[in-house]
Amino acid sequence: MRFVRCILCFVTIASGCLFAAQTPEPAGSAAPNGNAQNGKKIFSSYGCYQCHGYEAQGGAGPRLAPRPIAFAALSKYVRRPTGEMPPYTTKVVSDKELADIYAFLLSVPPPPPVSSIPLLNN
Amino acid sequence: MAIAADAEATLPSLLEACKRLITSDRRRVYEERGKKFAAARAQALEQARTAATYGWNASPISTARLSAELWAVIKDKDWASVGGGGGRLWNVEKHYQTLAAGGAGGLGYALPASVGAALAHRKYGRLCVSLQADGDLMYAPGVLWTAAHHRIPLLSVMHNNRAYHQEVMHIQRMSNRHQRGITNASIGTRIEDPNIDYATIARGMGVHGEGPITDPKDLGPALRRAVEVVMRGEMALVDVVTQPR
Numbered sequence: 001m002r003f004v005r006c007i008l009c010f011v012t013i014a015s016g017c018l019f020a021a022q023t024p025e026p027a028g029s030a031a032p033n034g035n036a037q038n039g040k041k042i043f044s045s046y047g048c049y050q051c052h053g054y055e056a057q058g059g060a061g062p063r064l065a066p067r068p069i070a071f072a073a074l075s076k077y078v079r080r081p082t083g084e085m086p087p088y089t090t091k092v093v094s095d096k097e098l099a100d101i102y103a104f105l106l107s108v109p110p111p112p113p114v115s116s117i118p119l120l121n122n
Numbered sequence: 123m124a125i126a127a128d129a130e131a132t133l134p135s136l137l138e139a140c141k142r143l144i145t146s147d148r149r150r151v152y153e154e155r156g157k158k159f160a161a162a163r164a165q166a167l168e169q170a171r172t173a174a175t176y177g178w179n180a181s182p183i184s185t186a187r188l189s190a191e192l193w194a195v196i197k198d199k200d201w202a203s204v205g206g207g208g209g210r211l212w213n214v215e216k217h218y219q220t221l222a223a224g225g226a227g228g229l230g231y232a233l234p235a236s237v238g239a240a241l242a243h244r245k246y247g248r249l250c251v252s253l254q255a256d257g258d259l260m261y262a263p264g265v266l267w268t269a270a271h272h273r274i275p276l277l278s279v280m281h282n283n284r285a286y287h288q289e290v291m292h293i294q295r296m297s298n299r300h301q302r303g304i305t306n307a308s309i310g311t312r313i314e315d316p317n318i319d320y321a322t323i324a325r326g327m328g329v330h331g332e333g334p335i336t337d338p339k340d341l342g343p344a345l346r347r348a349v350e351v352v353m354r355g356e357m358a359l360v361d362v363v364t365q366p367r
Contacts, residue, residue, distance in 0.1 A: 057177030059367035111175035
């Protein structure tokens with residue numbers, strides 16, 4: 001069953017993907033408490049990184065963090081995605097585990113500014 | 123005008139002939155179009171730089187970091203990409219600085235093609251560089267020995283995501299589409315357990331090998347060492363363990 005879970009991959013090619021990390025979590029929204037450390041661990045072991053990168057920075061799939069979308073939207077999409085991403089039911093990823101993943105996404109710090117990276121200013 | 127079979131020899135004359143035929147009205151149109159292209163290019167570069175900051179210090183190393191580190195060591199030389207490329211973070215200005223892909227996404231083409239192209243560039247003294255996928259390398263690794271034997275200078279930098287990653291995602295999509303579950307998507311698509319030490323393979327073939335590199339801070343120095351080897355007329359391989367994409 002670990003293999004079943006390890007293929008958690010939030011693939012989508014929809015340009016208007018709900019997952020794009022664009023909108024900060026609204027104040028007061030119902031984001032459940034989660035364990036960010038465990039979320040980071042299962043983000044890798046479940047295979048989320050395969051499309052979104054180990055830091056959720058994006059890759060074949062869209063960037064998820066920093067500033068993830070609201071938990072409700074994320075949860076809705078994971079359970080019933082509209083793009084090419086496979087759906088992940090609670091049998092594959094429990095609500096608790098999804099909360100942990102969300103806590104991990106919230107913990108990802110913002111990137112350094114372009115101006116602070118000499119290699120990007122050549 | 124007479125056009126020879128050699129496109130490279132003919133192109134300068136053809137360009138001059140076209141320039142003579144351009145009217146002042148058309149020239150203005152072209153110049154305006156050129157300004158739009160330049161603006162779009164500048165905007166795309168800025169977007170690429172911003173995107174590169176995400177995961178900049180990540181390990182495995184991000185592909186954007188790999189691209190930027192590699193660009194830093196080749197940009198001031200007479201370089202030519204003979205496989206892959208650095209995307210929008212690189213500035214391609216000369217016709218010989220890119221090489222067409224193998225087509226159809228086939229595997230096993232990139233390494234032999236890059237060695238062949240490097241051989242073609244050798245007489246011009248160019249620094250040839252390729253971004254080499256790990257899965258692709260395993261189809262014809264013997265060409266490393268060929269490059270060493272014939273003293274073909276080539277900097278091969280690996281985008282080693284330890285998978286046939288295109289297949290991982292494709293199989294996930296297909297399994298889901300056909301409601302077969304996703305249990306087996308990683309079988310035959312991951313290249314790990316054990317991880318392959320490509321630098322050791324390279325050294326065994328007589329090629330300078332660096333890596334596996336997992337810390338982005340180690341990448342720049344390894345690339346500079348490898349460039350020194352290539353500038354001496356030999357092949358070097360830098361194994362970089364990367365993010366999937």
